[in-house]
Amino acid sequence: MLVVRGGRGRLSIDTLRENWEFREVFRSFVIRRVIVKYKQASVGIGWAVLQPVLAAAIFAVFFGHLAKVPSDGVPYLLFALAGTAVWSFFSSSAALAMESLVIDQGLLKKVYFPREILPLSAVVAGLLDLGAAIATLIIAAGLYGIGPAVSWIALPIPMLIAVLTCAAFGLCASAINTYYRDARHAMPFILQLVMYLSPVLYPLSLVPEKWQLPYAILNPLAGSIDGVREIVLHGQWGAADITIASLVSSFVYFLIAYAAFKAVERGFTDRV
Secondary structure (H helix, E strand, O other), X not given: OOOOOOOOOOOOHXXXXXXXXXXXXXXXXXXXXXXXXXXXOOOHHHHHHHHHHHHHXXXXXXXXXXXXXXXXXXXXHHHHHHHHXXXXXXXXXXXXXXXXXXXXXXXXXXXXXXXXXXXXXXXXXXXXXXXXXXXXXXXXXXXXXXXXXXXHHHOHHHHHHHHHHHHHHHHHXXXXXXXXXXXXXXXXXXXXXXXXXXXXXXXXXXXXXXXXXXXXXXXXXXXXXXXXXXXXXXXXXXXHHHHHHHHHHHHHHHHHHHHHHHHHHHHXXXXX
């Protein structure tokens, strides 16, 4: 028997236990989002490959060839592809997570389940796109003569940083969008701003060395993108301080966003 008590929500061990009990619901939402996303799409999951590749090609022409932006000694196309692989996952999953509560408002009013399942399932569903984009990056690196390295086993770390950061952003954005629908109009601008504040088009080395660690703490995506580049394109483990700082800060942001989400979730059904 499941007993649902009213009152102000909070993040606790009971919250984690409840999410475990609803794990099948979570899995169903993830599968549903993947199916809906690619239903009747002639290219299908190929969009997860085409988007970062086309974006990287455009960036390579304008920023690599014309603007001569440095690329840490690798072809700018590969450099940009590593950045867009992570960024495409973050931007698309964050946008879907923001709208998740509003899109499924009918379920919120009829059935009880942990509300965080909706935005988090959108983020987890995006892992399919992230995996396809990273695989494309590896293939492209091979075409440029960059072979496998032992450091590649560390790829899950920058990917985890990207997932935690996206989950934190998605939880906050979905809650805000439920109370204030203006958020959907501000989202494109916010995502564009975050992209320019992240080393998608430029290397982390352009940031003064003394500011790189604070930069990675404030923006964990910096550590994620730089980590993917170092691991795949340079065959290195990446800077330990940047990686650890990004991983810890992304986890802290996730906990803060999760706690804030639980604190305001009681009013979701009245607002949607």
